[in-house]
Amino acid sequence: MTTSKNDNIKKDNELSPELYHIAREKGTEAPFSGKYWDHHEKGMYQCAVCGTELFSSDTKFDSGTGWPSFSEPMNTEHVILKEDNGHGMRRTEVLCKKCGAHLGHVFPDGPRERGGNRYCINSTCLLFKGKK
Numbered sequence: 001m002t003t004s005k006n007d008n009i010k011k012d013n014e015l016s017p018e019l020y021h022i023a024r025e026k027g028t029e030a031p032f033s034g035k036y037w038d039h040h041e042k043g044m045y046q047c048a049v050c051g052t053e054l055f056s057s058d059t060k061f062d063s064g065t066g067w068p069s070f071s072e073p074m075n076t077e078h079v080i081l082k083e084d085n086g087h088g089m090r091r092t093e094v095l096c097k098k099c100g101a102h103l104g105h106v107f108p109d110g111p112r113e114r115g116g117n118r119y120c121i122n123s124t125c126l127l128f129k130g131k132k
């Protein structure tokens with residue numbers, strides 16, 4: 001994290017309706033609808049709510065699910081993993097540690113050679129910054 005202050009966290013009334021729904025109400029964007037599922041540039045995916053660096057393009061892979069998928073977070077200290085037993089499923093929710101935004105879920109069916117995890121993240125919650 002570049003700052004310990006909370007200045008960079010967007011307030012709820014500054015979020016788009018889509019981002020509010022996913023980040024604050026734990027919604028899910030429709031697969032193949034987001035801006036990053038088929039995005040292959042090199043760089044860093046930040047939290048769309050607070051700017052925290054969440055996922056590097058180096059860990060992104062094509063999962064075929066229609067959501068951006070990563071084998072690991074940029075820094076495990078930047079996210080929180082939480083048991084989620086909603087919707088009749090046992091899943092692990094992924095949240096931004098700094099602002100608490102719901103980002104998506106992590107599943108144990110990722111590429112084995114990369115550790116076996118699949119962080120399935122909503123494009124809406126991410127902001128891509130290309131490498132300069």
Ligand code: FE
Nearest residue numbers: 047050096099
């Ligand atoms: Fe955040």
